[in-house]
Amino acid sequence: MIMTIGRNIFRIKTRFSRYYSLNINPTITDNVNQNIHALSNTNDIIVEQNWEHKQIRRDTDKSLRIAILGLPNVGKSTLINRLVGRPVCGMSSKVHTTKKKLDAIYIEDDTQLIFVDTPGLVTNHDFKKFKLNPTFKCDIDKSLSNCDIVGIVQDASHPFKSSKIDERIMVCLKKLPPNLRSILILNKIDKLKSKKKLLELVDVLTGADNWPNFSDVFMVSALKDDGVIDIRNYLLDMSESRDWEYDPETITDSPPEKIATEIVRSKFMDALPEELPYSVGVGIEHFGTLPDGSMSIVVAVKCPTDRISKIVMGKHGARVKIVAIQAEQELSQVFKTTVRLKIAIKFSDKNELC
Numbered sequence: 001m002i003m004t005i006g007r008n009i010f011r012i013k014t015r016f017s018r019y020y021s022l023n024i025n026p027t028i029t030d031n032v033n034q035n036i037h038a039l040s041n042t043n044d045i046i047v048e049q050n051w052e053h054k055q056i057r058r059d060t061d062k063s064l065r066i067a068i069l070g071l072p073n074v075g076k077s078t079l080i081n082r083l084v085g086r087p088v089c090g091m092s093s094k095v096h097t098t099k100k101k102l103d104a105i106y107i108e109d110d111t112q113l114i115f116v117d118t119p120g121l122v123t124n125h126d127f128k129k130f131k132l133n134p135t136f137k138c139d140i141d142k143s144l145s146n147c148d149i150v151g152i153v154q155d156a157s158h159p160f161k162s163s164k165i166d167e168r169i170m171v172c173l174k175k176l177p178p179n180l181r182s183i184l185i186l187n188k189i190d191k192l193k194s195k196k197k198l199l200e201l202v203d204v205l206t207g208a209d210n211w212p213n214f215s216d217v218f219m220v221s222a223l224k225d226d227g228v229i230d231i232r233n234y235l236l237d238m239s240e241s242r243d244w245e246y247d248p249e250t251i252t253d254s255p256p257e258k259i260a261t262e263i264v265r266s267k268f269m270d271a272l273p274e275e276l277p278y279s280v281g282v283g284i285e286h287f288g289t290l291p292d293g294s295m296s297i298v299v300a301v302k303c304p305t306d307r308i309s310k311i312v313m314g315k316h317g318a319r320v321k322i323v324a325i326q327a328e329q330e331l332s333q334v335f336k337t338t339v340r341l342k343i344a345i346k347f348s349d350k351n352e353l354c
């Protein structure tokens with residue numbers, strides 16, 4: 001708390017510091033000159049006549065790129081959604097919900113944090129057995145190659161896997177440049193009864209048999225939003241002075257249509273039994289913004305057989321209606337506007353809308 005207050009005070013001070021232009025053309029008009037002069041009274045403008053680029057930026061801008069890694073289903077996407085304050089990443093109770101990396105962006109004052117959600121780390125055996133997309137492998141390397149810090153998410157409640165940093169994670173950690181920070185995030189602590197067990201876990205996971213090089217350890221419940229703010233404040237404090245990677249309006253590098261299909265797909269993963277959701281394809285049919293600012297989205301669901309289409313529909317369309325309501329709510333939170341969602345289940349000879 002004290003740290004947070006300290007940081008905010010620091011930000012408030014720096015927000016009023018210098019602005020400068022990276023390209024003020026020597027043929028600048030009088031009008032522009034006047035504007036610069038007017039601004040310089042309040043913001044101390046520095047003008048370098050020979051600089052090339054056009055954009056104007058604040059010299060207080062800071063940024064940090066954080067790759068979030070872990071085994072499947074440990075809560076990586078749930079955590080990122082909490083960290084950025086909107087559910088841009090699909091999340092579900094089944095493994096392999098995240099199939100591709102995604103940048104989720106959080107902005108506070110002059111700082112932009114970019115969280116990279118990644119597919120769960122898989123064994124070569126699972127990769128082949130489940131015929132997983134190549135992104136399950138290459139997106140991990142891509143995410144690690146340009147990040148400033150790595151967050152390893154561990155399910156603290158898992159009966160067998162909680163007390164060992166998995167070999168798949170160790171391989172990634174050992175590949176990191178020596179100066180790149182890694183932090184350990186113990187998630188799902190709401191499922192643990194004993195706090196003593198948690199401290200023992202920290203000792204073991206940061207011990208010589210696991211990874212003693214973690215810079216810091218956080219204990220959180222992403223589901224209950226417990227402890228997440230500490231991670232965010234820590235990362236805000238660590239951010240580096242440099243240009244933002246994304247415009248202030250950007251919330252993710254994923255197109256809105258893709259966010260819509262991924263959220264619908266993740267809801268079907270929860271709603272459908274066992275392996276069934278993995279055989280279902282989800283695509284965008286219509287994506288539009290209405291004059292009142294609300295969004296109208298139609299998502300099509302393709303199933304390998306009509307029998308599966310019927311299961312996806314549920315009795316009298318009950319299942320697809322529940323999915324549509326849940327996805328619609330989540331999409332409204334993502335886009336911060338009213339969303340009207342329809343899900344079209346494709347049968348071999350006709351389309352049905354719900």
Ligand SMILES: Nc1nc2c(ncn2[C@@H]2O[C@H](COP(=O)(O)OP(=O)(O)OP(=O)(O)O)[C@@H](O)[C@H]2O)c(=O)[nH]1
Pocket residue numbers: 070071072073074075076077078079090091092093094095096097098099118119120121187188189190191220221222223224
């Ligand atoms: N009890 C509890 N459940 C959690 C917590 N965080 C996430 N979960 C649940 O764990 C399940 C998996 O969450 P995801 O965020 O999809 O996990 P993931 O690591 O992104 O999974 P993949 O993308 O499949 O690798 C969901 O059912 C979440 O609700 C937590 O802090 N506590």
Ligand SMILES: [Mg+2]
Pocket residue numbers: 076077078089090091097098117118119120
């Ligand atoms: Mg995920």
